[in-house]
Amino acid sequence: MGKILLALIMLTALGMGAARAEDAPRLDRSDKTGALVVGDRPFLMLGGELGNSSASSLEDLDALWPTLDALHLNTVLAPVSWELIEPEEGRFDFTLVDGLLKRARTHGQRLVLLWFGSRKNGMSSYAPAWVKRDSARFPRAEDADGHKMESLSAFSKTNLAADRAAFVALMRHLAKVDAKTRTVIMAQVENEIGMIGAARDHSPLANKAYSGDVPAALIRLARESADKSSALKAAWIAHGEKKGGDWKTVFGADARGEEIFQAWAFAGYAESVAAAGKAAYALPFYMNAALIRPGKKPGDYPSAAPLPHLLDLWRAAAPSIDLFAPDIYFPNFSDWAGRYASPENPLFIPEAGHAGAATAPANAFFAFGELRAIGFSPFAINTMATPAESALADAYKALAGIASLILAHEGSDQMRGFRAPVSFDGEPDLSPQTVTLGDCRITAQFIDPWTERDRQTPANHGALVIKLAENEFLFAGAGVTFTFEPADGAGRAGVLSADQVDYENGAERTLRRLNGDETHQGRHIRLPPGAVTMQRVKLYRY
Numbered sequence: 001m002g003k004i005l006l007a008l009i010m011l012t013a014l015g016m017g018a019a020r021a022e023d024a025p026r027l028d029r030s031d032k033t034g035a036l037v038v039g040d041r042p043f044l045m046l047g048g049e050l051g052n053s054s055a056s057s058l059e060d061l062d063a064l065w066p067t068l069d070a071l072h073l074n075t076v077l078a079p080v081s082w083e084l085i086e087p088e089e090g091r092f093d094f095t096l097v098d099g100l101l102k103r104a105r106t107h108g109q110r111l112v113l114l115w116f117g118s119r120k121n122g123m124s125s126y127a128p129a130w131v132k133r134d135s136a137r138f139p140r141a142e143d144a145d146g147h148k149m150e151s152l153s154a155f156s157k158t159n160l161a162a163d164r165a166a167f168v169a170l171m172r173h174l175a176k177v178d179a180k181t182r183t184v185i186m187a188q189v190e191n192e193i194g195m196i197g198a199a200r201d202h203s204p205l206a207n208k209a210y211s212g213d214v215p216a217a218l219i220r221l222a223r224e225s226a227d228k229s230s231a232l233k234a235a236w237i238a239h240g241e242k243k244g245g246d247w248k249t250v251f252g253a254d255a256r257g258e259e260i261f262q263a264w265a266f267a268g269y270a271e272s273v274a275a276a277g278k279a280a281y282a283l284p285f286y287m288n289a290a291l292i293r294p295g296k297k298p299g300d301y302p303s304a305a306p307l308p309h310l311l312d313l314w315r316a317a318a319p320s321i322d323l324f325a326p327d328i329y330f331p332n333f334s335d336w337a338g339r340y341a342s343p344e345n346p347l348f349i350p351e352a353g354h355a356g357a358a359t360a361p362a363n364a365f366f367a368f369g370e371l372r373a374i375g376f377s378p379f380a381i382n383t384m385a386t387p388a389e390s391a392l393a394d395a396y397k398a399l400a401g402i403a404s405l406i407l408a409h410e411g412s413d414q415m416r417g418f419r420a421p422v423s424f425d426g427e428p429d430l431s432p433q434t435v436t437l438g439d440c441r442i443t444a445q446f447i448d449p450w451t452e453r454d455r456q457t458p459a460n461h462g463a464l465v466i467k468l469a470e471n472e473f474l475f476a477g478a479g480v481t482f483t484f485e486p487a488d489g490a491g492r493a494g495v496l497s498a499d500q501v502d503y504e505n506g507a508e509r510t511l512r513r514l515n516g517d518e519t520h521q522g523r524h525i526r527l528p529p530g531a532v533t534m535q536r537v538k539l540y541r542y
């Protein structure tokens, strides 16, 4: 015992026993896609978001961790509520935040903290009582008829200052308690910001701003934006490409123009909160957006949120926000995810539908394999009844095993993801999809050939493929069948070998050789529906 103790003391004295403090998590934009870097290495976030009220007591936290462990996730997205951390003005209580940190560390998980400040799903329900009760000091937004709304006006400097001060206090606290361990890897600024019930705020403060001149910077942005879906550019062109004037003159008096006005205000507000937070503790920040049902107008959907048609404006006005993220609850996952994924805006889906949705594995394989997502995270993850047996746990286990392979191939043309696109009404397009990887053309088919049609749901089928070496591929997923041909059309491509494999921390293990019926006598590679499997496949030409 004495010797061990002495050795420990010497190691510590030499600085060898202490773990090196990690560098700050960051978004690396040096390549085309942008990667989340955690502990100096690219990180593939397999996440899950807690329900809104699931992390509001220490007892609750203890109760939910077994579920989180069973899901193989590496990151928990957890709310931090303004009303709970600042129950009295200027008095902060970080008991719950510290409880989250402690539990995440014990369980080897990272955290993304969600700042439920003055904006939560278009409302302000997370503002503390001392804010809610004092609407003279903390003014409300108003609708077109002058009725007070639940949400705090974004045009009030007092509202902004109070929200910002609380967020800064949170970030200062993290700087104190987490700068060495780096358990928290990102923070979400506000939650689903937006105006519900009106395209813009009509309070006296807002009306005053609305009758003023449009800032020159915004007109310049409208002129210079190359974003084809830009509402800003479209409204500016539609109203005569004015060089200046008030908001109605430059962008029109309709809801589209009002939305631009409100988005500029929200983005400025969020930027002020985020910039001050970043100065206190520099983490990657993002904002999430509620999406739009077909045919809805600004105000029916949360107006002025960081939605695809407003992203050029948001990016310019809120540079301290590193990325904008879709909360995708609609069936047309690939459509929405594709509209957010770009070199300027790496894809992160903080709310990838409700936990337990059967589409989650297909969506995750598609997001990581095809859209180079940095993270994927279903909502209310703690509510899953049988997490260990869930399709999500199955998919996350496989994805965790091959995370280093995925990260190594992101941004290259050696990896592709597949799932059938689904319409908003839930109708999948089951046409086969063909991609070319090197000198091989691969066709994916979503209807499983060996399962009766009425016993399968092809909209839940998805996979990814990684080219590992010349004529050698890794397939991972469920319910997708692949056929092959030489890209140059010369001769034919056959299956030389197919091995079912699994991965533990990046190390591959061969489970069995597949042939005969399992490869349709060498005609295809099939990932059966129902459970995620992986195959290492070698091809040859004949």
Ligand code: DGJ
Residues within 6 Å of the ligand: 052, 121, 191, 192, 327, 351, 379
């Ligand atoms: C989206 C919000 O961001 C979440 O906090 C939660 O309210 C869900 N909607 C509920 O479905």
